[in-house]
Amino acid sequence: MDHVAQFNREVRAFEAVARRATSSGGAPLVPSCPGWSVADLVIHLGAVHRHVHAVVRDRLPGLPDPGDLAVLGLPADIGDWPHPDRAPNTGPVPPAVLDWFAEGASLLGARFAADAVTQVFEVMAPARRSWTQAPPGTGERYLFRQTDGPGTWAVCFDGDDVRLTGGSAGAVELAGTASDLLLHLWRRLPADRLDVRGDRALLDRYFTLVPPV
Structure with missing residues (x-):
C-alpha cells in the first residue's frame, strides 16, 4: 500500500465531509465519538497532524510538549474557535478552522x-x-x-x-x-x-x- 497516497485520500475525504456537515451553521454530533461534535473531531485530528509533523520534521523521540502551542501553527485570532474543554462544540465553525486542518494535513503528507x-x-x-x-x-x-x-x-x-x-x-x-x-x-x-x-x-x-x- 502507498501509505502517503492513502493518507492524502483519507484526509481529503474527511475534510470534504466536515465542510458539508458544518455548512449549515452548526457542528453536528459524531455518533462514533460520544461527547464530540464534528468541530471537536476536526480540532483533535488537526492537532494530531501538527504534532506528528513536528516529530518527523525534528526527529523527536516522542510527542512535543502539549503546552507548546507554537507547534500547532494557530492563527493569531482564535477567539471564536471551538475549545476542546467545552466539548461538544455544536455552534458555528469558522472556515479558518477547516483551512487550518487542511494545511496541517498537507504539511504532514508532504513530510511523510x-x-x-x-x-x-x-x-x-x-x-x-x-x-x-x-x-x-x-x-x-x-x-x-x-x-x-x-x-x-x-x-x-x-x-x-x-x-x-x-x-x-x-x-x-x-x-x-x-x-x-x-x-x-x-x-x-x-x-x-x-x-x-x-x-x-x-x-x-x-x-x-x-x-x-
Missing part, C-alpha cells in the same frame, strides 16, 4: 512523502539493484527537486553504489511534489506528469539502474 523519497535512495534503490543484478552505474547523475517543500536529492550511480551527493545539479532534473516524485520512483506515475529538464535518455536509464520489483 519527502522522508520516503530519501528512504528510496538510501534503502530501496540499493536493495532493488542487488535483487535484480542491475548493471553498474557509470557516473549517472540525477536531481530530484520537491516543489511543495525544500527537498532536493542529487543522486549519483557509481559502480554498485547509489549515493546522495548533496549537490544541486544533475544531467537530468525532475521536479514535482514530494508525493509525485515518490510515485514516479515507484513507477506509479509517468515522467511526463513531472517537470523534466535535461537528458531524457538518461531519465529512461534510471529504471535500468533501479529495476522495478
Whole structure:
C-alpha cells in the first residue's frame, strides 16, 4: 500500500465531509465519538497532524510538549474557535478552522512523502539493484527537486553504489511534489506528469539502474 497516497485520500475525504456537515451553521454530533461534535473531531485530528509533523520534521523521540502551542501553527485570532474543554462544540465553525486542518494535513503528507523519497535512495534503490543484478552505474547523475517543500536529492550511480551527493545539479532534473516524485520512483506515475529538464535518455536509464520489483 502507498501509505502517503492513502493518507492524502483519507484526509481529503474527511475534510470534504466536515465542510458539508458544518455548512449549515452548526457542528453536528459524531455518533462514533460520544461527547464530540464534528468541530471537536476536526480540532483533535488537526492537532494530531501538527504534532506528528513536528516529530518527523525534528526527529523527536516522542510527542512535543502539549503546552507548546507554537507547534500547532494557530492563527493569531482564535477567539471564536471551538475549545476542546467545552466539548461538544455544536455552534458555528469558522472556515479558518477547516483551512487550518487542511494545511496541517498537507504539511504532514508532504513530510511523510519527502522522508520516503530519501528512504528510496538510501534503502530501496540499493536493495532493488542487488535483487535484480542491475548493471553498474557509470557516473549517472540525477536531481530530484520537491516543489511543495525544500527537498532536493542529487543522486549519483557509481559502480554498485547509489549515493546522495548533496549537490544541486544533475544531467537530468525532475521536479514535482514530494508525493509525485515518490510515485514516479515507484513507477506509479509517468515522467511526463513531472517537470523534466535535461537528458531524457538518461531519465529512461534510471529504471535500468533501479529495476522495478
